[in-house]
Amino acid sequence: xxIGTFSVRGCANLTKQKRISQIVRRRSPDVVFLQxxxxxxxxxxxxxxxxxxxxxxxxxxxxxxxxGGIITIWKKDAFVPVFSFHGKGFLGIKxxxxxxxxxxxxxxxxxxxxxxxxxxxxxxxxxxxLEVREWVVRGDFNSIKNRKERRxxxxxNRDSEMKEFKGFIESLExxxxxxxxxxxxxxxxxxxxxxxxxxxxxxxxxxxxxxxxAQEVGKRDVSDHKLVWTKTSRTNCWFDHKDFIPFVHKExxxxxxxxxxxxxxxEKMNKLRERLRWWNLxxxxxxxxxxxxxxxxxxxxxxxxxxxxxxxxxxxxxxxRRIQDSFWNKLHTKExxxxxxxxxxxxxxxxxxxxxxxxxxKTKIRRNAIIEIVIPQNLPTTFLCSNxxx
Numbered sequence: 215x216x217i218g219t220f221s222v223r224g225c226a227n228l229t230k231q232k233r234i235s236q237i238v239r240r241r242s243p244d245v246v247f248l249q250x251x252x253x254x255x256x257x258x259x260x261x262x263x264x265x266x267x268x269x270x271x272x273x274x275x276x277x278x279x280x281x282g283g284i285i286t287i288w289k290k291d292a293f294v295p296v297f298s299f300h301g302k303g304f305l306g307i308k309x310x311x312x313x314x315x316x317x318x319x320x321x322x323x324x325x326x327x328x329x330x331x332x333x334x335x336x337x338x339x340x341x342x343x344l345e346v347r348e349w350v351v352r353g354d355f356n357s358i359k360n361r362k363e364r365r366x367x368x369x370x371n372r373d374s375e376m377k378e379f380k381g382f383i384e385s386l387e388x389x390x391x392x393x394x395x396x397x398x399x400x401x402x403x404x405x406x407x408x409x410x411x412x413x414x415x416x417x418x419x420x421x422x423x424x425x426x427x428a429q430e431v432g433k434r435d436v437s438d439h440k441l442v443w444t445k446t447s448r449t450n451c452w453f454d455h456k457d458f459i460p461f462v463h464k465e466x467x468x469x470x471x472x473x474x475x476x477x478x479x480x481e482k483m484n485k486l487r488e489r490l491r492w493w494n495l496x497x498x499x500x501x502x503x504x505x506x507x508x509x510x511x512x513x514x515x516x517x518x519x520x521x522x523x524x525x526x527x528x529x530x531x532x533x534x535r536r537i538q539d540s541f542w543n544k545l546h547t548k549e550x551x552x553x554x555x556x557x558x559x560x561x562x563x564x565x566x567x568x569x570x571x572x573x574x575x576k577t578k579i580r581r582n583a584i585i586e587i588v589i590p591q592n593l594p595t596t597f598l599c600s601n602x603x604x
Contacts, residue, residue, distance in 0.1 A: 215292065215311070215424045216243045216446070219412055221322070221354040221400075221439035224252040225264065233436050235266045241443060244292035249322035249354045251283035261287060269542035273298050275305040275320075284353075286320045291543065293318070299340060303333040304353075306340065314348060314419065317341075321353030327375055330357060334382040341386055348417040349388055354439065355379070356411050359390070363397065366407035388415035394428045399440045412442050452494075465489045505548070508541040 218241065225231055225248070238246055246265075253260065256274035265287050273295065277283030284305045295309040306319040319337065323330050341349065357379040358364050358372075383390060390413055399412035414429050425446045432441040452458045471481040515534050519526055526534065
């Protein structure tokens with residue numbers, strides 16, 4: 215699961231909404247937490263522009279005048295909401311992920327220490343009242359855990375606040391996983407100060423379930439805060455399919471192999487590999503063709519509506535929504551497959567390890583290849599490479 219948090223410093227402007235959408239869509243996230251939207255009333259159109267598509271759901275806390283404002287957006291198939299709760303500086307949502315009850319909490323903390331303490335106390339009370347389940351708390355905390363997380367600003371009299379903030383994290387039973395690269399998520403406009411104000415706090419279950427190994431701070435763009443992402447050790451779209459784990463369990467149990475333990479495991483792995491090839495071909499095979507089929511089906515319904523000047527029946531509306539959901543599922547699946555085939559460096563940069571990439575690399579290899587060497591007598595000798603790249 216890919217999750218991001220971003221303090222946007224206002225997103226009422228249409229140009230800024232489009233830019234935020236470009237930044238967010240590079241990662242194809244499952245859930246995005248945005249803070250300081252500065253929008254009094256969030257609308258469906260604004261959310262769709264930020265997310266870049268209609269295939270999402272959302273929950274928002276309105277801004278207080280021109281300050282604050284929180285919104286959480288997620289893919290429909292990634293999270294099933296149950297109810298929401300909120301207080302000053304936070305918006306929480308209870309829901310389920312793969313059958314597990316989880317709580318997603320989006321935070322925008324004020325700078326005042328009194329407001330921070332109130333926020334921390336409120337969330338600790340909510341956690342004690344609610345059933346014990348997995349929590350994800352992320353956003354703009356406006357606090358640091360130690361002096362290393364701040365540069366260019368005097369940390370005088372902040373030891374008590376840092377101690378309280380660490381105590382708050384421990385009380386919620388969440389983990390602040392390590393940051394890779396540049397840790398500072400906020401930089402003062404003049405560049406004289408920088409701090410790690412934005413972070414992602416995860417339960418042990420989330421870290422293990424999604425193989426989360428670190429937090430990654432993105433580049434500065436439309437805000438003085440940077441977007442922070444979870445970084446995983448795998449990007450396998452098979453695990454996102456609801457039938458994958460049951461299929462593996464069923465196939466593994468069906469194999470009958472006799473011999474030593476080492477031999478049994480080896481043979482079962484070989485058999486499972488063949489079954490996974492079949493499963494991959496039938497589930498993910500010919501994704502482009504399936505996408506085009508969905509597009510054609512959508513156009514047939516809409517052309518009928520225009521040509522016959524009729525409104526869609528209730529059944530047709532349901533069918534159109536089903537096809538549309540199927541279309542977006544396949545697009546996300548295709549992107550996941552391309553990212554999985556990519557090397558880690560290419561995955562982080564958001565590039566696709568596609569046929570075009572391989573063709574380009576082979577062209578460069580051929581162009582840079584040493585075809586002949588001129589010997590002292592000025593007689594060319596042609597070499598045929600045994601390890602051909604063709």
